[in-house]
Amino acid sequence: MKLKQLEGLLGGLEQFSQPKVELEQYPTGAHIASRMIYTAESSYEDISGKIVADFGCGCGTLGIASALLGAEHVLGIDVDSESLEIAGENVTDLELDIDFLQCDIRASNLQGLLVDTIVMNPPFGTRKKGVDMDFLSLALKVASRAVYSLHKTSTREHIRRAALRDYNAKGAEVLCELRYDVPQMYKFHKKKEVDIAVDLWRFVP
Amino acid sequence: MRLLTHNMLSCNIKGVTNGFPLKLEADKWVTKEVDLNADFLRGIFPKIEWSALLAAARALGFAELPEQADASMLSSDDFLRRFHHALLELHVEEGALVCPETGRKFPINKGIPNMLLHEDEV
Numbered sequence: 001m002k003l004k005q006l007e008g009l010l011g012g013l014e015q016f017s018q019p020k021v022e023l024e025q026y027p028t029g030a031h032i033a034s035r036m037i038y039t040a041e042s043s044y045e046d047i048s049g050k051i052v053a054d055f056g057c058g059c060g061t062l063g064i065a066s067a068l069l070g071a072e073h074v075l076g077i078d079v080d081s082e083s084l085e086i087a088g089e090n091v092t093d094l095e096l097d098i099d100f101l102q103c104d105i106r107a108s109n110l111q112g113l114l115v116d117t118i119v120m121n122p123p124f125g126t127r128k129k130g131v132d133m134d135f136l137s138l139a140l141k142v143a144s145r146a147v148y149s150l151h152k153t154s155t156r157e158h159i160r161r162a163a164l165r166d167y168n169a170k171g172a173e174v175l176c177e178l179r180y181d182v183p184q185m186y187k188f189h190k191k192k193e194v195d196i197a198v199d200l201w202r203f204v205p
Numbered sequence: 206m207r208l209l210t211h212n213m214l215s216c217n218i219k220g221v222t223n224g225f226p227l228k229l230e231a232d233k234w235v236t237k238e239v240d241l242n243a244d245f246l247r248g249i250f251p252k253i254e255w256s257a258l259l260a261a262a263r264a265l266g267f268a269e270l271p272e273q274a275d276a277s278m279l280s281s282d283d284f285l286r287r288f289h290h291a292l293l294e295l296h297v298e299e300g301a302l303v304c305p306e307t308g309r310k311f312p313i314n315k316g317i318p319n320m321l322l323h324e325d326e327v
Contacts, residue, residue: 107322
C-alpha cells in the first residue's frame with residue numbers, strides 16, 4: 001500500500017465525538033499517523049508480519065494503520081469506553097481485525113515477550129504530569145523490537161536521557177520533527193488551530 | 206478477543222502474585238478465517254504459553270491441540286493449521302476472564318475485555 005493511499009484511508013476514520021480533556025484526547029491526524037507507520041515498515045520492517053500494540057489507542061488510528069500495512073496481530077489499549085467504541089466502528093468499516101483491551105496502561109500487566117512493536121501517541125503530560133514518561137517506560141518494558149512514539153520537541157533531551165539512562169533503552173532516535181495540527185477542541189483553546197512541534201521517536205528496548 | 210491476546214493478559218490487581226493465565230469463560234464466540242502465515246507461527250511458537258492456549262481453546266470447544274507441543278511439530282502442516290486456528294481464528298465476543306488467584310471476573314463485551322480496576326485493587 002502506498003503512503004498516499006494509507007493517508008487517505010486514515011483520513012476517513014471517525015474521531016472523538018466528545019473528547020475528554022483530562023485524558024488529553026487528541027486525534028492523531030492522518031498525515032502524522034500515515035508517515036509514522038509507513039516509516040516503521042519501509043525503513044525498519046517493524047510492522048508487517050509482526051505483533052503490534054497501540055498504547056492509548058483512542059479511536060484506533062495508529063493500530064489501524066498498522067493493520068493496513070500488514071501487521072499480523074494488533075492490540076489497541078485504552079482506558080476510555082467511548083473511544084474504544086469508535087475504534088471498533090472504524091475497524092468494522094475497514095473490514096479489519098484488531099483486538100482491543102480496556103485498562104489503565106499504568107496498572108496493566110502484559111505478560112511475556114509477545115509484543116514486537118509498540119506504536120503510540122501518548123498524552124503529553126499537560127494534565128497528569130509525568131504520564132508521557134509512564135507510557136514510555138512501560139512501552140520499553142513490553143516491546144521486544146521497537147517503540148514508535150510522539151513527544152513534544154521541547155522535551156527532546158529529557159526524553160532521550162530518560163529512555164537511555166532510566167529505562168535502559170538500547171537506542172533512542174528522533175526520526176523526524178513534525179508539526180502536529182491541534183484543532184480547537186477544548187474550551188481552554190483560544191486559537192482556532194495551533195501547531196505544536198513534535199518529534200517522532202524510534203526507541204529500541 | 207483472539208486467544209493470542211489472551212496469552213498476553215494477566216491479572217493486575219495489587220498483591221496478586223499468580224495472575225496468569227486468566228481462566229476463559231466464553232458465552233459467545235465466532236470463527237473468522239484469516240490466511241495462515243507459517244513463518245509467523247514458527248516465530249511465535251516459543252513465546253506462547255502452551256497450557257494457557259490449550260485451556261482457552263478448550264473453553265471454546267476446540268480440543269484439537271496436543272496436550273504438549275514442541276518445536277518439532279512446526280514442520281507438520283496439520284499442526285500449523287490447528288495452532289493457527291486456535292491462536293488467530295477464534296474470537297471471543299462475550300464472556301469473562303477470571304483471575305486464578307482472586308476469582309475476580311473481568312467482563313468481555315463486544316470482544317473487548319474490561320480490565321479497569323476498582324480503587325481498592327490498585
